[in-house]
Amino acid sequence: QVQLVESGGDLVQAGGSLRLSCAASGLTFSRYTMGWFRRAPGKQREFVGYISYRDGNTDYEASVLGRFTISRDNAKNTVFLQMNSVKPDDTAVYYCAASKFAGSRLTWEYDTWGQGTQVTVSS
Numbered sequence: 001q002v003q004l005v006e007s008g009g010d011l012v013q014a015g016g017s018l019r020l021s022c023a024a025s026g027l028t029f030s031r032y033t034m035g036w037f038r039r040a041p042g043k044q045r046e047f048v049g050y051i052s053y054r055d056g057n058t059d060y061e062a063s064v065l066g067r068f069t070i071s072r073d074n075a076k077n078t079v080f081l082q083m084n085s086v087k088p089d090d091t092a093v094y095y096c097a098a099s100k101f102a103g104s105r106l107t108w109e110y111d112t113w114g115q116g117t118q119v120t121v122s123s
Contacts, residue, residue: 001025003025004096006021006094006096007023007117009094010120013123014086014123017083018119020036020117022078023077023078024098027098029074033051033053033098033103033104034050034070034072034096034098035050037094038090039093040092043092048061048068048094050103051070052103059103064083064090067083067084087121091119091120093116093117094116094118094119097110
């Protein structure tokens with residue numbers, strides 16, 4: 001019954017901004033690390049970043065560091081991915097996922113995944 005639902009994906013121009021949301025239900029949200037991953041066509045799923053359930057510490061893949069920001073609102077059971085200065089290489093389906101680990105970059109350490117939301121960056 002655990003469910004994650006992403007939203008906010010859109011077509012955006014290079015250099016622009018976009019905010020993705022992931023609404024969680026069926027779990028004790030405050031006890032889960034929330035991660036963001038993405039998959040570009042023809043490529044493997046790639047780690048983007050996470051926000052830990054402990055102290056809200058974040059971790060990011062190098063290519064998005066300084067451009068993307070993950071935050072969470074435990075009262076609303078929602079995690080966000082703020083994407084700034086987007087590039088065409090950011091084009092992908094973006095997924096959120098929940099993990100019982102304090103922090104992880106590994107897909108198999110996440111228990112539940114959303115359906116994904118498409119982000120397309122035009123040049």
